[in-house]
Amino acid sequence: MEWVLPNPFVIDIHVTEEAIDAYRHVNNSEYLRWVEQVSWAHSKALGLSIERYRELDRAMVVHRHELDYLAPAYADDILQLATWIVGCDGRFSLTRRFQLKRLSDGRLLLNALTRFACIALSSGRPKRLPEEYQRIYGNAVAAE
Numbered sequence: 001m002e003w004v005l006p007n008p009f010v011i012d013i014h015v016t017e018e019a020i021d022a023y024r025h026v027n028n029s030e031y032l033r034w035v036e037q038v039s040w041a042h043s044k045a046l047g048l049s050i051e052r053y054r055e056l057d058r059a060m061v062v063h064r065h066e067l068d069y070l071a072p073a074y075a076d077d078i079l080q081l082a083t084w085i086v087g088c089d090g091r092f093s094l095t096r097r098f099q100l101k102r103l104s105d106g107r108l109l110l111n112a113l114t115r116f117a118c119i120a121l122s123s124g125r126p127k128r129l130p131e132e133y134q135r136i137y138g139n140a141v142a143a144e
Contacts, residue, residue, distance in 0.1 A: 001080055001106065004099055005142045008082030009042040013100075015077040025072035031110055032067065035098055038081045039114070042096075046136050053121070056130045060094055060116035068111045071102075078103045084142035090134045092118050092126060097142075 001010075013034055021027035043049070043060075053059055073079060080101050087095035093115060100110035120127040129137070 001082075001101055001103070003082050004111075005084050005086075005097065005144065007142065008084055008099075009038070009045060010080050010082045011038050011041055013079040013081055015073050015075055015079065017075050019073075020075050023072075025074055026077075028067075028069060031069065031100065031112075032065065034081050034100070035065070035067070035083075035112055035114060038083045038098065039096060042083050042085075046140055048133065048136055052132075056132065057121050058127060058130055058133065059119050059121050060133075061119055062114060063093070063117040064115045066113045069109070070111065071107055071109045073100075073102060073109055079109070085137055085140045086113075086142055086144055087115075088129075088134070088137045088141050090138060091128055094118070094129075094133075094137055 015026055019026045019030040080103060082099045084097045086097045095115045098112040099108060101108055118127055118129045119125060
């Protein structure tokens with residue numbers, strides 16, 4: 001599969017009937033759910049699991065989602081969802097980019113961008129990125 005940036009973190013998605021809406025294609029809310037799923041899978045692969053987030057009393061919460069729906073997906077489609085960290089300011093924010101493609105024809109279905117803000121889990125208030133986040137996420141930033 002050809003991607004907009006090199007070395008993506010990729011998950012495979014098999015579209016089930018539960019994802020299909022009244023229009024007989026994947027409901028837009030599923031795309032957002034998949035974006036969250038690949039974000040967590042990538043963070044975990046980098047060594048930052050939900051357990052580690054809790055230990056550090058920090059969370060990366062969504063500040064802004066931008067999702068461009070380019071083509072529909074259907075039941076039984078096999079998709080690949082790629083993500084890259086494209087920004088980490090070392091202070092409060094992290095930005096991810098996403099692309100979703102159908103394997104059978106390589107069709108681009110979704111382009112997305114999510115900006116995350118760092119908060120303390122205990123208070124919900126903005127907090128600086130822990131050094132561990134700065135190091136791990138900062139080293140994973142893809143060159144655009």
